[in-house]
Amino acid sequence: MGSEGDCKTNQRKPRFLCLHGFRTSGAILKKQIFDKWPTQVVDKLDLVFVDAPFPSQGKSEVEGIFDPPYYEWFQFNKEFTEYENFDKCLEYIEECMIKHGPFDGLLGFSQEVGLTKVPKIKNLIIIGGAKFQNKSVAEKAYSSAITCPSLHFLGEKDYLKKYGIELLESCVDPVVIHHPRGHTIPRFDEKGLESMLSFIEKVQAEINK
Numbered sequence: 001m002g003s004e005g006d007c008k009t010n011q012r013k014p015r016f017l018c019l020h021g022f023r024t025s026g027a028i029l030k031k032q033i034f035d036k037w038p039t040q041v042v043d044k045l046d047l048v049f050v051d052a053p054f055p056s057q058g059k060s061e062v063e064g065i066f067d068p069p070y071y072e073w074f075q076f077n078k079e080f081t082e083y084e085n086f087d088k089c090l091e092y093i094e095e096c097m098i099k100h101g102p103f104d105g106l107l108g109f110s111q112e113v114g115l116t117k118v119p120k121i122k123n124l125i126i127i128g129g130a131k132f133q134n135k136s137v138a139e140k141a142y143s144s145a146i147t148c149p150s151l152h153f154l155g156e157k158d159y160l161k162k163y164g165i166e167l168l169e170s171c172v173d174p175v176v177i178h179h180p181r182g183h184t185i186p187r188f189d190e191k192g193l194e195s196m197l198s199f200i201e202k203v204q205a206e207i208n209k
Contacts, residue, residue, distance in 0.1 A: 014104040014203040015046040016125065017097055021110035023060035023070045026051045029109055031066070032185040038193070044200050047107065048100050053092040054085065080133040080163075104207050105148075109185060110160070123203050124150040128183050130163030131170065146171045151199045157182040175199055 020029035026049035034042055052071035060070040073092075075084040097103055105123030110130075129152065132138040150171045154164050160183060168174050177195050179186035188196060 011204065011208045013044060013046040014123070014200065014207055015048065015102070016105045016107040016123075017093075017100065017103045018047050018049045019073070019093070019106065019108040020049070020052065020071070021128075023056040023058070023072050024062055024066065024109075025069060025071055028062060028066045028070075029185075032109075036185050036187045038188065041188070041193070041196055041200070044197075044204070048103070050096050050100070053089065080130070081135075083134055083137060086137065104203060110183060122148055122206075124148060125199075126150065126164075126167070127153040127185060128155060128158050128160055128164065129167055130160040131167040133163065142170045149173065149175070149199070149202065151175045151177065151196070153177050153179060153186055155179050155181045155183060155186065159183055 018026065018029055018033075020026055030047070030049045033047070051069075052073040054072050054074070056068075056070035056072055057075065060068070062070070074086045074089040076082060103121075105125065106121055107125040107127070108129060109127045124146070132141055150173075152164065152168060152171075152174050154161055154176055156178065157180070158164065168176065175195055175198075177186075177188075177192040179189070179192065186192070
């Protein structure tokens with residue numbers, strides 16, 4: 001008979017579809033996560049990175065830091081109140097979930113949550129996320145509470161922090177990791193790492209029941 005450790009190594013890792021930030025790419029998000037998160041986190045997850053459907057239509061904030069190409073999920077105005085190609089974005093994400101899935105959850109950087117058309121989202125990891133500010137989109141996205149387990153990273157200096165806090169109000173039981181940085185993929189302090197590992201452990205237990 002195998003040991004308990006052998007049984008654990010045979011468990012399937014939680015599989016997350018990873019959605020990068022505005023005008024970056026899947027490769028950039030992958031590098032950010034693997035550079036900043038410890039192996040004790042990334043080794044417990046099966047992370048799948050994809051590029052957004054639209055080539056960047058303007059200057060990227062990571063230009064000079066990360067190499068192009070850069071992509072964007074949809075387009076919006078400065079107040080985040082008007083969107084273009086949002087429906088196409090949702091359709092594309094659904095296609096990715098079918099093509100590369102099944103998935104146990106979504107991980108997004110600088111993403112607003114509105115994927116209510118996809119019924120099988122079981123867990124969310126949201127880094128620097130925000131609540132939709134477009135009234136009609138928000139009414140559709142948040143007409144019912146987000147009941148799946150969700151983990152949120154909130155930066156003290158993040159310009160989207162206000163909208164990230166608003167998003168928490170739509171979640172039934174959010175786990176929040178605070179960090180002192182701005183709109184970025186954060187490193188973990190001891191408390192944050194403990195919260196992250198606990199969240200992964202719960203997802204792991206659920207998928208291996």
